[in-house]
Every structure is written in C-alpha cells, then in structure tokens.
Amino acid sequence: MDNFFCSFFRDTDGVIVDGRLHIFSPGQDDYIQFHNRKTGLCIGPKLDALDMNWIVAEKETLLDRIKREVLNSQGDANDDALSGDKLLMHVLYDTIEHNSFKHVLEYRIECAKSVKEQGIDPSHVVDRIYKSLDTFFFKKIFSVDSLIIGGDMYCLTETESPKRNFAKIGRRFYQIRDRSQTTIQDILDRRDALVEDEIRERTRADDDISKLVEQSIDKYSDRLGATNDYYNQENNLGFHRHDKDIYVYTKTPSYVLYEKVLKKYYEFPPARIGVKVKFDGSYASIYSPVTLDGYLHPAVSSEKPYSIVCFEHVDIPNFECYSTKDKILTYLFNGCQMLMSLYCSEKGAFNNLYIPKVAEMFRHLEIPVRDLADKVVTNKELAGGG
Numbered sequence: 001m002d003n004f005f006c007s008f009f010r011d012t013d014g015v016i017v018d019g020r021l022h023i024f025s026p027g028q029d030d031y032i033q034f035h036n037r038k039t040g041l042c043i044g045p046k047l048d049a050l051d052m053n054w055i056v057a058e059k060e061t062l063l064d065r066i067k068r069e070v071l072n073s074q075g076d077a078n079d080d081a082l083s084g085d086k087l088l089m090h091v092l093y094d095t096i097e098h099n100s101f102k103h104v105l106e107y108r109i110e111c112a113k114s115v116k117e118q119g120i121d122p123s124h125v126v127d128r129i130y131k132s133l134d135t136f137f138f139k140k141i142f143s144v145d146s147l148i149i150g151g152d153m154y155c156l157t158e159t160e161s162p163k164r165n166f167a168k169i170g171r172r173f174y175q176i177r178d179r180s181q182t183t184i185q186d187i188l189d190r191r192d193a194l195v196e197d198e199i200r201e202r203t204r205a206d207d208d209i210s211k212l213v214e215q216s217i218d219k220y221s222d223r224l225g226a227t228n229d230y231y232n233q234e235n236n237l238g239f240h241r242h243d244k245d246i247y248v249y250t251k252t253p254s255y256v257l258y259e260k261v262l263k264k265y266y267e268f269p270p271a272r273i274g275v276k277v278k279f280d281g282s283y284a285s286i287y288s289p290v291t292l293d294g295y296l297h298p299a300v301s302s303e304k305p306y307s308i309v310c311f312e313h314v315d316i317p318n319f320e321c322y323s324t325k326d327k328i329l330t331y332l333f334n335g336c337q338m339l340m341s342l343y344c345s346e347k348g349a350f351n352n353l354y355i356p357k358v359a360e361m362f363r364h365l366e367i368p369v370r371d372l373a374d375k376v377v378t379n380k381e382l383a384g385g386g
Helices: 003-010 047-057 059-073 084-097 123-131 137-141 184-205 207-224 324-340 356-361
Strands: 014-017 020-024 030-034 037-046 146-149 152-159 166-169 172-183 229-232 237-242 245-251 255-259 264-268 272-280 283-286
Touching (some): 020 047, 037 047, 084 229, 084 245, 084 324, 123 184, 137 184, 152 184, 172 184, 245 324, 255 324, 272 324
Antiparallel strands (some): 014 020, 014 146, 020 037, 030 037, 030 166, 245 272, 255 264
C-alpha cells in the first residue's frame, strides 16, 4: 500500500463530488448532516491533484517499481506471442540463466536468489516511463459520488428533497445512501493494481524494451536450440534433451545419510535431478523429479536413468498458482530434499536402509563414524541421530 495515501486517508474524512474532495471542517457554508450530527465541509484537492502529489511524494518508490519492471521485461517476453518450442526455450533460458541453485537445500521461492543479468542501463527508460504516468487513477475508480468516514464509504445521489442524512455542496444536495460494501482500503488496493498495470503496459509499449525482448527471444533459441545438454555451472542449473523430452536439472553435492535403526552412515555421490517440461501451445506440463543418470538411493524407484524420485507425500500448497518457472524450481528443490534431507527410517520410501537385504545393496556406500569429520550429514536431525 502507498504510504502517501495511507497517511492521507487515515486522517481525512470527507465527501467526493465531481472528482473533488471536500474535507470535514467546522464553520463552513457547505456541510454534511449524518446521524443527527452536522459537520462543515471545505473545498479540498481534486482527485487528479492527489494523484499528482502522490507521484511526487512517492517518486523513489515508483522509480524502483518501474526499474524492476524494466529489468524483468528483458526476460519476460509476451507469452501470448509464443508457443511450443519457442516458449519452451524462453522458459528454459529464463529459469537457468536468471536463478541460482548453488545451495540446493536453501532454495525458497520467496527468497530465491536472482542473478538476472542487466542487458541495458535502464535509467533513461525508467525516467521516461515515470514522467509519462497517468494522473487519473482515482477518477477511474470513483465512478460515483461518495462519502468517506473512518475508512467506510457511502454512495451519494443528487436530490432536490434531502432527508435526514445528506450533504450540501454549493446549491446542490446529495442524499447519503447505505454504506457501500467497498472500503477506502479496497479503493487504494484497486488503485495500486491500476498503477502496476499502467507501469507494465507502458514498459511493454516502450520501443527500446520491445527491441530487447525480440532480441532475447532469438537469443534463447540460438543458445539452447542447437544443443542437447547445457549447464550453467555458476547457477547450478541446466537442461538436457532425451529423445523428444527436455529436462531442467540441477546437481546435488555428495552427502551423507544417517540410518538411525542400525546407527549407520552412508555417503552418496552427486546426482543430477531433472524435471521434465512440456508445452502444448502455451500450456505447460511439469512432471515430478527424476534422476537423469543411474543412481542408487532409497528414495529412487530404480538404478536406471530417468527413475522417479519418491514424491508421494509431498504437498505444495497453491502449487497451481505458481508461474511455470517457479513450478520447475520448486520441484527441483523438493527432489533434492527427498534425496538429501528427508530420508528417515520411520517414513515411507522405496527402500529402507535398516532392512537387511536393502542394507546389503548399499553396503559399498557405508562409511565409519571416524570418517565423518569432513562430511555433511544432511538428514541427521530428521532421522533422530545423535
């Protein structure tokens, strides 16, 4: 919410008529009579003047919002204009080049490390968009005359015969109707959404940005389209083609699991965890994580390449609301978690290490306690070891 308007309307009650605010003030010819109480009204600012004051008062905040949109637009081509392989290349490039999985168990959507490269100095574009912002946001929202008291809103209708609750402004009278379902908070939220839409539309319509987006789309295809395996070592993300399928993948480091029933430690080598991505037109299908290479692990269905990582008990709230990129990264993170930190003898897995036949399969990975000094035990807390 914008600080300027939060402060203004927290301390200001009044009437809005014909795009102008009239503020409560005693001893005025204009007045409001509401619940047997009469309060004067003095002329206040026009709504577009409020918008203009906000643009000045919140300049730094606005510039930051515009700059963020300008930078995002360089990796955010209009998906409506893309489909199939071209859209896939766009998503792959944006996911792999602009996000970091350097520490695979620390990823979270809300704090994902962005490494988005700055293709241009956006300062001149930001300033141009800031100066072009519309100053009629409130006029678009206040389609009817209104009374604002304590954050609540009431509709006004002009009348020649006012009764009980009404406002007098000049020679005109306005009847105060029932309280609206809309509050001033709702109005400010709607206004904030209009500002975001305005910034986004003006950014995408900017000639310089449009050229950069077109160049970026070509860059996705040029860099990724002619190869079967691409890996960004710095970000620890890549993509891999297998037959007609494409996987986004990350690599785990080596790690140690603790099996608390037999009190044994097992050291596992690095693994490539991949998520298959397919597009049907502009609709993305994201598949559960697999191991791209042959990999022996209690939570992996088999040692064959492209074997499923155990995912039966994973619940990701509101996953359907995630962007395609965030779905991919979240599945990768959960796949790494399943291998490295969520194994526990008491939980369901494809195999449990305390079972003698399974323990024999993994005996070559077992390490003695004396060798743990320079190792990382990634599930010890969950498994209850000590």
